[in-house]
Amino acid sequence: MSDSEVEFQSADEGSNGDDGWEIECDFDLPDADSSTEFKSTETKISSQQKLSNPVETEQNKKCKHEDVKPVENFPSDTSMLHVGLGKLAVSSNNTEQYEECNMIQNEIKSTRFLNNDWGGWSSGWSVNSLLSTASALTNQVSQGITSVIGAPAPEQLATVGSQEKVETFNETPADELPESSFGSNYFLTNVSQITKIVETTGSKIINGGLDTLETVGKKTFEVLQEGDPGLLKKRALFFQNNEKINLSQVLQEAKEKSEIKSQQNVNQVEVKKEYAYLLDDFQGLIHLESLELLSKQCQMKLQTVLLSYSGTQLTDIQDTLVQIKELCDLDFDDDEKLMDSEEFKNSLITCISHISVDVKTEKILRVSNFIDEKLNAQFNNEDSIHDEAISALAELTAAAMELFYKLGEMLMIDTQCQQIIIKAENLSLLNEAICCRIRFIANKYACLSTKFDADGTSNNISDIYLESSNSSSYIQDAGQLLIPILQLSII
Amino acid sequence: MADLMFDYQFRLILIGDSTVGKSSLLKYFNDGKFAEVSDPTVGVDFFARTIQLPEGPRIKLQLWDTAGQERFRSITKSYYRNSVGALLIYDITKRASFDHIPVWMNDAKRHIEPHRPVFVLVGCKLDLVNNGASKREVSQEEAKQFGAEHNIFTVETSAKTGSNVELAFSAITQEIYQRIKSGEYQMEEGWDGIKSGYSHHSANIDFNNYIEAEPAKSCC
Numbered sequence: 001m002s003d004s005e006v007e008f009q010s011a012d013e014g015s016n017g018d019d020g021w022e023i024e025c026d027f028d029l030p031d032a033d034s035s036t037e038f039k040s041t042e043t044k045i046s047s048q049q050k051l052s053n054p055v056e057t058e059q060n061k062k063c064k065h066e067d068v069k070p071v072e073n074f075p076s077d078t079s080m081l082h083v084g085l086g087k088l089a090v091s092s093n094n095t096e097q098y099e100e101c102n103m104i105q106n107e108i109k110s111t112r113f114l115n116n117d118w119g120g121w122s123s124g125w126s127v128n129s130l131l132s133t134a135s136a137l138t139n140q141v142s143q144g145i146t147s148v149i150g151a152p153a154p155e156q157l158a159t160v161g162s163q164e165k166v167e168t169f170n171e172t173p174a175d176e177l178p179e180s181s182f183g184s185n186y187f188l189t190n191v192s193q194i195t196k197i198v199e200t201t202g203s204k205i206i207n208g209g210l211d212t213l214e215t216v217g218k219k220t221f222e223v224l225q226e227g228d229p230g231l232l233k234k235r236a237l238f239f240q241n242n243e244k245i246n247l248s249q250v251l252q253e254a255k256e257k258s259e260i261k262s263q264q265n266v267n268q269v270e271v272k273k274e275y276a277y278l279l280d281d282f283q284g285l286i287h288l289e290s291l292e293l294l295s296k297q298c299q300m301k302l303q304t305v306l307l308s309y310s311g312t313q314l315t316d317i318q319d320t321l322v323q324i325k326e327l328c329d330l331d332f333d334d335d336e337k338l339m340d341s342e343e344f345k346n347s348l349i350t351c352i353s354h355i356s357v358d359v360k361t362e363k364i365l366r367v368s369n370f371i372d373e374k375l376n377a378q379f380n381n382e383d384s385i386h387d388e389a390i391s392a393l394a395e396l397t398a399a400a401m402e403l404f405y406k407l408g409e410m411l412m413i414d415t416q417c418q419q420i421i422i423k424a425e426n427l428s429l430l431n432e433a434i435c436c437r438i439r440f441i442a443n444k445y446a447c448l449s450t451k452f453d454a455d456g457t458s459n460n461i462s463d464i465y466l467e468s469s470n471s472s473s474y475i476q477d478a479g480q481l482l483i484p485i486l487q488l489s490i491i
Numbered sequence: 492m493a494d495l496m497f498d499y500q501f502r503l504i505l506i507g508d509s510t511v512g513k514s515s516l517l518k519y520f521n522d523g524k525f526a527e528v529s530d531p532t533v534g535v536d537f538f539a540r541t542i543q544l545p546e547g548p549r550i551k552l553q554l555w556d557t558a559g560q561e562r563f564r565s566i567t568k569s570y571y572r573n574s575v576g577a578l579l580i581y582d583i584t585k586r587a588s589f590d591h592i593p594v595w596m597n598d599a600k601r602h603i604e605p606h607r608p609v610f611v612l613v614g615c616k617l618d619l620v621n622n623g624a625s626k627r628e629v630s631q632e633e634a635k636q637f638g639a640e641h642n643i644f645t646v647e648t649s650a651k652t653g654s655n656v657e658l659a660f661s662a663i664t665q666e667i668y669q670r671i672k673s674g675e676y677q678m679e680e681g682w683d684g685i686k687s688g689y690s691h692h693s694a695n696i697d698f699n700n701y702i703e704a705e706p707a708k709s710c711c
Binding site: 283286287290293294297358359360405406409410412413 | 530533534535537539553562563565566569570
């Protein structure tokens with residue numbers, strides 16, 4: 001009876017190969033212990049099975065002999081086996097099961113030795129065994145899941161399924177035995193028997209399988225949702241791992257926070273304007289957001305285009321893309337370099353003229369000059385210097401965002417791809433120039449602050465430097481967003 | 492500080508042929524000034540203004556001024572999706588710009604899907620016709636008929652005199668607000684067409700509770 005063996009084997013494979021085990025363990029379920037117990041059961045069964053493998057092959061060889069001899073004690077042997085099988089299928093996975101498995105295994109062996117002559121059988125049974133294997137697998141899996149998840153599960157299903165199967169076993173061989181000796185007649189009835197078995201077992205497998213899957217799905221979702229309604233935490237976790245949060249989102253949140261604060265402070269005489277709020281007010285956020293949109297779009301297009309290349313062509317293109325990226329990522333030698341408005345203007349105009357002539361530099365230059373004017377004005381107190389400084393940094397950063405956004409737009413529709421290297425270099429230089437200008441402004445305001453010797457002076461100064469470094473990193477990040485746009489233009 | 496206090500934020504997009512006066516219209520709406528000389532728009536420009544509806548809510552309009560030139564079409568299309576309304580702009584002294592309106596409208600409809608945008612049809616350069624400097628090529632009746640066919644509001648404006656400029660923007664805002672009240676529009680995660688403003692946050696929470704309470708009632 002090779003089918004019972006296959007049953008063991010497949011159940012073993014099924015549970016070991018099942019990814020579900022690991023997932024369940026990760027969630028730290030109370031019944032996690034039982035899963036390991038179950039595993040050990042399977043290993044024992046599989047070791048037993050190794051022993052019986054040679055026997056199986058021996059039997060197969062003998063099956064080739066055509067002489068079919070009815071054996072006297074066959075019916076009693078088979079019925080014994082069925083009882084054993086029934087036990088196995090119904091029993092849950094406690095330790096007693098090993099012994100039962102042992103017993104049954106021995107019975108199977110002995111039956112086989114006695115009946116090694118019923119050749120015609122094996123052909124009919126191989127189909128049946130496949131089907132019963134599959135249904136047994138379903139039962140085993142659902143049992144396993146029940147025990148692991150600890151749910152009141154399709155126990156009924158499992159037991160009913162296996163009992164019915166045992167019944168089919170009981171009926172079919174007993175009916176068929178006498179006929180099997182009549183040769184051709186036997187063959188026809190056997191075929192119809194097989195079709196029946198295929199039908200009934202097939203539908204059982206499908207039903208059982210669907211039920212099991214449904215239970216698995218429901219249970220998994222319940223467990224996942226435990227203490228986490230709407231899966232919010234888990235979603236947040238995945239989001240954190242898989243996706244970089246957009247810079248504009250971060251800034252948006254910061255802005256909202258500062259809005260809350262200023263609303264709370266609305267009754268106070270002096271409302272401290274915060275950097276993120278000011279940046280939005282100067283339209284920095286919206287331009288950054290738009291640039292992100294364009295950048296994402298280009299990134300997606302780039303991926304699609306790359307898919308159409310292969311071999312050396314692909315590596316060539318990838319090399320060029322990397323080269324462009326490296327050019328845009330130029331390290332600045334001098335972190336302390338400063339630029340007054342005149343230097344800034346010259347540097348900016350040179351850079352822009354190399355990237356795109358259509359982009360207007362008036363706005364950022366006007367902002368830069370205006371800041372210079374304000375720096376020369378007289379300040380009454382130290383707090384107003386601080387507020388002016390934060391406002392100036394936010395305004396220049398916002399203007400830079402707009403400039404980068406406009407550059408992005410122009411690069412997208414630009415058709416001159418020959419000067420891509422020059423463009424990348426100048427983009428990097430432009431980035432540096434703006435950061436130098438930011439540093440210059442922060443330094444100036446900090447110097448002005450030191451002339452006053454108020455309580456909050458050192459706090460204010462470090463605040464100015466903090467926002468200056470924030471500005472620089474926003475500008476650099478915005479510059480990075482131009483890379484995919486630039487890369488796309490060479491393809 | 493005034494900008495802080497708004498109930499909703501709507502994103503609107505201005506579309507239409509090149510040189511019909513989209514940027515001038517927006518400039519007047521934004522600054523109350525007319526620019527005698529105006530450079531062609533590069534890509535998409537951005538403006539924001541908060542307006543107060545007669546019923547009370549303050550609404551921040553984020554306005555996207557798109558370039559009419561064909562070469563910018565691939566860029567301007569990206570901005571359709573996150574808009575809740577579109578101002579279809581034509582030049583009443585230029586027939587072709589009116590004839591292209593259905594194309595612009597279908598473009599917007601297709602890209603704003605699955606959301607159903609609010610449209611208004613805005614004719615520009617009314618002052619040129621009124622002072623006799625140019626000949627009218629699109630009659631008021633034609634525009635009205637188009638508006639009736641598609642069930643959209645129509646208006647003729649002048650960015651130089653400022654006539655009807657305010658009306659064009661408040662009409663579209665009013666219609667969007669009506670659709671929010673009727674429940675047709677809702678704020679959605681990942682769609683920037685409509686956002687609730689800062690002062691609206693507490694009301695928004697009530698709205699969510701209301702949704703959740705609904706099925707419970709039907710159970711009893």
